[in-house]
Amino acid sequence: MEKRTPVVTVENVNKSFGDNHVLRDFSMKVEAGENLVILGKSGSGKSVLIKCIIKLIETDSGSITVLGKDIDALGEDELNRLxxxxxxxxxxxxxxxxxxxxxNLLFPLRRHWSKEDREKMADAAILEALEDVGLAHTINMMPAELSGGMRKRIALARTLILRPKVILYDEPTTGLDPITGREISQLMIDVQKKYNATSIVISHDLNCIKMIANRMIMLINGKNYASGTFHELEAATDSKIKEFFE
Amino acid sequence: MVRLKLIFIIFLIDIGLYYSYVNWSNLSKIKAKVFKILNIKSDFLNEIGDISRFSARFFREVIKPKQEWEEFINQCFWVGYKTLTLVGITAFIMGLVLTIQSRPTLVEFGAEAMLPAMVAVSLVREISPVITALICAGKIGSGMGAELGSMRVTEQIDAMEVSGTNPFKYLIVTRVLATTIMVPVLASVANAVSLYGGYLGANLRGDVSWSLYWFQVFDSLSFGDVVPSLIKTFFFGFAIGIVGCYKGFYSKKGTEGVGRSATTAVIVASLLVFIIDLLVVQVTDILGLT
Incomplete structure (x- = not known):
């Protein structure tokens, strides 16, 4: 896929929960290979937005196209393939x-790989994904035996096992100490380089954002309030934008 | 009585609304007014409607191809094998206690010889299936409510959906099928073990030979005692599975929600066991199987 091809297009999306209008005519385009960060207050609808992109939540109106496919027009099997x-x-x-x-890592493969492929290649794929996150030695451990940072890395390895073209990160560094947070951010950059994936990241963590973002979108009052690079938005004079960087 | 009839009519209207795609807005308004007059909250009926839809989805998914057989076997193991000891001990004690407590009354009427027959009919027709179902409602229903609730709260169900696996088929269909099949198996085991308990109870104060006891037990049991009793345990199993899964699958956010899912799963499943039992008794009575 060539650079600057939109892989995710969100157009005039609205989503309400009762009287709470979370997304109001929200639109954005994400290009191939981009690391887009969406920044907004807690409860501003960031997580709802990325859950709409993967259709975990249905939108009230508007359209979302991912990898050239309108997700609302897809049947169950087509959606699962996407x-x-x-x-x-x-x-x-x-x-x-x-x-x-x-x-955990085998689970996504059981739906998308044939039994023969799983028998032949699953072990190697699992090991590679675990090596990518530096945790090959945890292969037989239970999640309860892992630290918060390790669990995050394993979750990332599970995300990578199917070699996705688009990766959606929902607050990847929340709840982690600054050092582990930086490690996870660096891992996200490494993964993006290795797999040439497009990333959409929801985050409040300015250190993480500074490290990974090619472009940022400010989600305020359910709308795409502003977009630009980290430094462009950091230098903005608008009070609503400035308060995020203070 | 009039109030009860009105509630029944509203219940029928509610079921009708849930299964209809016709715009019944006027009827809904009438229903709302009736509710207002009767001061009844519609939450209870909404819940019945939601569980009915959940059950309908179960039947839709169960006939679709590609079942999760591995997970189904795994659930059968958890539901059946892991509950066997508890059911077995309870059933043995039940048979023993029932025999010991029934004996004085029968002796008083000079009907001590009827003890094995009375115990067998009581245990097989009613006590073993119902107690087994109640144990399963407590152990399995709450377990499913808590497990699925916790999976919902920690986004594991969403993760399953994102990975292309149908969580309803993987989590719900397998569990409900497992309870529907394993509760009758457990009830059958409970029948056998409780009758052994009965034999021990009969010999604590009296003297009944092994062969005479079992001859009287099997002589007293007929088709109408065993088969309806077995059939109702399938319904018990289905009710326990569907309620436990429904409560867990739609658990509200937070640990409080998980706890509430587990508790209400036990309460509703136990209540349903008694309601199903009542209905089956009525049906077998009408069919002349009593």
């Missing part, structure tokens, strides 16, 4: 706590 190309790193990691690390 989801193989989209990785999602959950804020809570969402590791299956009744499964070992290996079983």
């Amino acid at each position: 989801r193989a190309d989209i990785g999602f790193l959950f804020q809570s990691n969402a590791l299956y706590d009744s499964m070992t690390v290996k079983e």
